[in-house]
Amino acid sequence: MNAIFFWIIFIAFAFTGWQQIGWVPASPEDVAPMQALTANMMDSAKAAVTLALGLVGVMAFFLGLMKVAEAGGLLTIIAKLVRPVMVKLFPDVPPEHPAMGAMIMNMSANALGLGNAATPFGIRAMQELDKLNPHKGTASNAMVLFLAINTSSVTLLPTGIIALRASAGSADPAGILPTTLFATIVSTTAAILAAKLYQRFSPLPHGPADAAGQMQEDETQTLPAEASAAYPTWVSLLSLGAVLAFVPLAVIYGQSIGPWIVPGLAIALLGFGKLRKVPVYEVFVEGAKDGFQVAIKIIPYLVAILVAVGMFRQSGAMDVIVGAIGHFTAHIGLPPEALPMALLRPLSGSGAYGLVAATINDPAIGPDSYVGYLVSTLQGSTETTFYVMAVYFGAVQIKRMRHALAAGLSADLAGILAAVAACWYLYGNL
Numbered sequence: 001m002n003a004i005f006f007w008i009i010f011i012a013f014a015f016t017g018w019q020q021i022g023w024v025p026a027s028p029e030d031v032a033p034m035q036a037l038t039a040n041m042m043d044s045a046k047a048a049v050t051l052a053l054g055l056v057g058v059m060a061f062f063l064g065l066m067k068v069a070e071a072g073g074l075l076t077i078i079a080k081l082v083r084p085v086m087v088k089l090f091p092d093v094p095p096e097h098p099a100m101g102a103m104i105m106n107m108s109a110n111a112l113g114l115g116n117a118a119t120p121f122g123i124r125a126m127q128e129l130d131k132l133n134p135h136k137g138t139a140s141n142a143m144v145l146f147l148a149i150n151t152s153s154v155t156l157l158p159t160g161i162i163a164l165r166a167s168a169g170s171a172d173p174a175g176i177l178p179t180t181l182f183a184t185i186v187s188t189t190a191a192i193l194a195a196k197l198y199q200r201f202s203p204l205p206h207g208p209a210d211a212a213g214q215m216q217e218d219e220t221q222t223l224p225a226e227a228s229a230a231y232p233t234w235v236s237l238l239s240l241g242a243v244l245a246f247v248p249l250a251v252i253y254g255q256s257i258g259p260w261i262v263p264g265l266a267i268a269l270l271g272f273g274k275l276r277k278v279p280v281y282e283v284f285v286e287g288a289k290d291g292f293q294v295a296i297k298i299i300p301y302l303v304a305i306l307v308a309v310g311m312f313r314q315s316g317a318m319d320v321i322v323g324a325i326g327h328f329t330a331h332i333g334l335p336p337e338a339l340p341m342a343l344l345r346p347l348s349g350s351g352a353y354g355l356v357a358a359t360i361n362d363p364a365i366g367p368d369s370y371v372g373y374l375v376s377t378l379q380g381s382t383e384t385t386f387y388v389m390a391v392y393f394g395a396v397q398i399k400r401m402r403h404a405l406a407a408g409l410s411a412d413l414a415g416i417l418a419a420v421a422a423c424w425y426l427y428g429n430l
Contacts, residue, residue, distance in 0.1 A: 005027035005308055012037070012311035019316070024309025033204070037314050044310035047361070048303040048354075049154040054167045060291030062159040065269045067287025074269075078108040084233045085240065089149075089192065092142050099128030103146055122150055122388075123395045130396040135205050138400040139393065146194040146332035147392055147404050152187035155180055157265070158380030161356070165376055170367035174211070174265070176376045179422035183381035187415030194410040196407045198403035285311045310341075333420040333428070334374075337365060341375040346385040346412045353379065374425045377419040382412055 019033040033040075086104055087095050094100070106121035125146060134142045139147075158180045166173035195351040201350065273280045312318045326336030334342060341359065345352040356379045360367040367376065393401060 007302060008308040012308075012315040015309075015315035015317040015320075029240050033315075037311060038316040040310045041307050044307045044380065045303050048306040051337060052299040056292055057167075060288035062282040063165045063291035064102075064288035065266060066157075066159060066285075067290065068273035068278055068280050068283050069269045070271040071278045071283045074272065078111060080231045081236050081239050082107065084231075084236045086136040087143065090142050092140070093129070094132075097128065097132065099125055099132065099142075102128055108149065110150065119391070122392055126392045126396050134145075138205060139398050139399060139402050139404055140196075140204070141199050143190065143393075143398070144199065144404045144407060147389060148191035148195040148411055148413050149188060151385045151388050151393070151408045152159065152191040152415060154184045154188050155380060161376050161380040164353075164357060164379075165360060165367045167373075168357075170360075170369040172368060172374075175368075175427075176373060176380055179373065179377040179419060179426060182378040182422040183377055183415050183419040186418035187382065187411045190414030191407060191411035194407040195403065197411075202403040205404075253366055291420070306358050307405045309355055309358050318357050330406055330423060332417075334416070334423040337371045338374045338378070341378050342416050343381050345378055346409065353386070370423060370427045374419060377423055381419055382415045385409060385412055 016033045016037045023033055025032070083100075083104055086100060086107075090100070090103070093103075102121050102125035104285050106118050106125055109118035109121060115290065126143065129140065129143050129146065130136070133143065158176065161176065161250075162173045163225060164178070187334070270280050271282075273283065281403055309318075320422050322336040322339050326339050329339055337359065341352060356375045359365055359375045360372045367373075385405070389401065389408065
């Protein structure tokens, strides 16, 4: 993100500087290009803080609900449901190895939109997978597959982007639920197929394995209790079938059920917590405190990206670049206004978050337009591939990624195309 941030501002400055050199005012009221750029920078910085403050209440509400669900054991239930599928996907990982439990908990947290909880589980999973890795420094097949799934994992509740849409004044903030679910299922399927296919063209080293890397299990490690058990296989398959069956129903009737989703989600999660004997009020308040902290912490990121994007647009550089390729992507349902989001999402999570915030808060676009739904779906259904690779592989000193990047980007592309298809079907007439 360092390079992206610098070059966006540098290009904007260069474009504006070139215009300033040849600028001749037609009237006394005309504003010099560099002066307009300066004013845009200040306005964008103020808008970022205003946006973050408006997000505090909504973010606190949703994280409060998710805290109740987490305290009630919803993560545990999901972990038990997906365990039989995970054993099939990762035949190289012993079913009772700690890596299996950490991977399950990571994916369960991602499914519920709990990114902060998912990252520690993901790092732990990589560390445990590295104990099974006979070639230290080289990503194993299991590592690559886990990372590919992690960057595209099915998102059942994209709470963060729903909160952002609500703060932007959307009349249907949860309208992205069916489109996000469809896009993440497609991208996850693509991630699994790509990782399995590409590993044939990226073989492991033929040399002797590292002695420290022979398959072994640390006797001091135990499988997390939450994921050590599993429901019968038929229960897992039935649950998976129900999720898959919900996709076409959500896409077809998405506009009808959209207004019910947020109130229904609130009563469902609070009711779940009540049934599990969770002190829902106290736990909700604790989660809301986390939401307040999260909203405050993102202010610097929003300021950075909104100022950079504002400068890029004001200078005219974005019009030149997007105009060059936007004409072609518009024919497949990806208009120029949404193209920067599709390009930035795999590179920077904070950058993409700021960009989608800027897009849906643009009065000319808004959260409930086709572009607004599309950029929201892209944010909720894809992950920052380069960031995840850097964090997870860096945690275990992986230098040779093999086919991990190709699998992750393949999943990103599949997710973008699926998001375009779903949004066009539901909201293409907006």
